[in-house]
Amino acid sequence: MTTKKMAIIATKGTLDMAYPPFILASTAAALGYDVQIFFTFYGLQLLRKDLSNVMISPLANPAMPMPIPMPVMMQMLPGMESMATMMMKQKLKKHGVASLTELRDLCLEADVKFVACQMTVDLFEFDKSEFITEVEYAGAAAFFGFAGETDICLFV
Amino acid sequence: MNFNKEFDASGMSCPLPIVKTKKALADMESGQVLKVIATDCGAVKDMQAFADQTGNILLSNSEAGGKYIFFMQKK
Secondary structure, X not given: OOOOEEEXXXXXXXXXXXXXXXXXXXXXXXXXXXXXXXXXXHHHHHHEOOOOOOOOOOOOOOOOOOOOOOOHHHHOOOOHHHHHHHHHHHHHHHOOOOOHHHHHHXXXXXXXXXXXXXXHHHHOXXXXXXXXXXXXXXOHHHHHHHHOOOOEEEEO | OOOOEXXXXXXXXXXXXXXXXXXXXXXXXXXXXXXXXXXXXXXXXHHHHHHHHHOOEEEEEEEEOOEEEEEEEOO
């Protein structure tokens, strides 16, 4: 039986959208898949050593369940993002959902390969020393080298 | 049922019960049995799917007092 492969393109850097790539990658690795995640644009934030600044915003996010309905004008106020993030983290913990750092560590432990898009690293002037050391740097062509052979390929 | 090792995933949500079951199986011998306890009802379908896709054998699954008990034999 040949090893199945999965590639994910992670483009979002918010707390909610950070979960799907890490959940799917760690699960696929547990099922025996060879997995690669290509981080580009805001997804690069998920490669920082410190993930405590990954946040969720209620603004322009009408599907986010809120404890009380909140007018958009109020969602714009200073501190609302921090509050929403804190509440979301408490909720995640209460439901036994792993933290982003824990899920990312599980991915690394299971040999999920992390590739950062060199172009967007340069574009946003990221300092590579802020990223975890397991990251490799490449471009779109390198992604296709792996993605072209995969059974599952997702854009998040 | 006899088992060689136990992994308690109580309180853990997807994907931890599966990812950590895989880890618990890693240092076991072929044919040995792992008992997994979970409280996430999603684990019922997931544990079967894990077995189907990895070749490990799900010997039994049962529910008692809000806990799901699985016996997984390593391939």
